[in-house]
Amino acid sequence: MDSVKWFIRVLLIFFLPHFSISADTITPDHFIQDNNDEVIVSSGNIFALGFFSPGSSRNRYVGIWYYQIPVKTVVWVANRDNPINDTSGILRIDGRGNLALFQGNQTLPVWSTNISIAGAGNSFAQILDSGNLVLLQNDTGKEVLWQSFAYPTNTRLSYMKIGYNFRTGLNQSYTSWKSPDDPGVGNFSFRMNPGVSPQMVLYKGSVPVWRSGTWTGKMWSGIPEIAQNFLFNDSFVNTDDELSFSSDTINASLMTRYVTNETGVSQRILWNNASQSWIISYTTPIELCDIYGHCGRNGYCNPYLGDFECTCFPGFEPKSP
Structure with missing residues (x-):
């Protein structure tokens, strides 16, 4: 009987540190490995962080996706221009306190938060x-040292901003996948x-394709659709x-x-x-007349003109008949 108690006590001592680790964190003592299919999941089981391969590619990336949605929908990618070509990736806190992605036994990271942190291992x-x-300081758990929201890829979520922080010089813009x-990083970018x-x-x-129009106090003049929607709380700061501009859901359950x-x-x-599917609420640009400068500097666009939607302002003539 005593030997059984001793065995159980040893098991508890061995496993207790693992049970005490939060499932939503990476610490100096807890990392995730690609070859073990490990992920961390937010406390409400909304988002997951881990390794993935997009589409038909075999390259490996670290990304964030919706955890409970059956169709894997990636909203952020860490090493978007530096893929790993095998499953040896390890995401961990490095010796300087940064979150870093390593391939196999390599000493230089594939990707890192790359900021200066006082107190390594903290x-x-x-x-x-x-x-x-x-990325947080361990002593307070409140000071944000770095956040993915400040470095978006192609997706803007609720509580994310597009725009500039003039104090820090940060420019939050969104760039399409290739x-x-x-x-x-692809050809198209969306920025303020x-x-x-x-x-x-x-x-x-560097060529503008579409613009939102100016802020009226309630909406962007070029996006009348958002004025008719009561699901979001739009905020413009100047x-x-x-x-900056952000559009946050009024109902937290709305994805x-x-x-x-x-x-x-x-x-x-x-x-x-x-329907267990994504539904498009609105798209921009929708038609040819939405494209910036489509009819040239001295022309205007009317989609109802017929075969040719461009015409000249009075006093101007087409360059070619």
């Missing part, structure tokens, strides 16, 4: 129910243009310290995302529980 990473991956099989009348602009490379995709459109997408 930090941990946590995935939140908002989809934000944060393709469904490659999350690398500062100036007298700030606007959100979709670019292909101060000396910050220029929504804004995606700038590789085809050159930006979409608001909602999850439909009944």
Whole structure:
């Protein structure tokens, strides 16, 4: 009997440290490995962080996706331009306190949060129910050293911003994947243009494709659809310290995302529980007349003109008949 008690006590001593680790954190003593299919999951089982391969690719990336949705939907990618070509990846807190991704036994990271941290070994990473991956100080658990929301890829979630922090110089913009099989930085970007009348602009490379129009106080003048929607709380900030826009869900149970995709459109997408599928709420641009400068500097666009939607302002003539 005593030997049985001793054996149970040994088992408890061995396993207790593992049981005490939160399932939503990476600490200096707890990392995740690709070859073990390990993930960390937010406390409400909303988002997961782990390794994945997009589409038909065999390359491996660290990403964040919806945990309970049957269709894997990735909303953020760490090493988007530096894939790992096998399953030897390890995501851990490194010797400087940064969250870092390593391939096999290599000493240089494939990707890292790469910030200066006072007190090595005094930090941990946590995935939140908002989809934000944060690096925190271990002593307080409150000071955010780094967060994925500040470095988006192609997706904007609730409580994420698009715009500028003029104090830090941070520019939060969204860039499409190269393709469904490659999350690398693509051709299209969605960002805030500062100036007298700030606007959100979709670019292909350095060429503007679409613009939101100016902020009216309730909506963007070029997106009338958002004025008719009572599911979101839109916020526009324009101060000396910050220029930003965010659109947050009023109902926390509503799953929504804004995606700038590789085809050159930006979409608001909602999850439909009944059909177990994503539903597109609106898309921009929708038609040819939505494309920035489609008819040239001295022309205007009218989709109802017929075969040719462009016409000149009075006093101007087409360059070619």
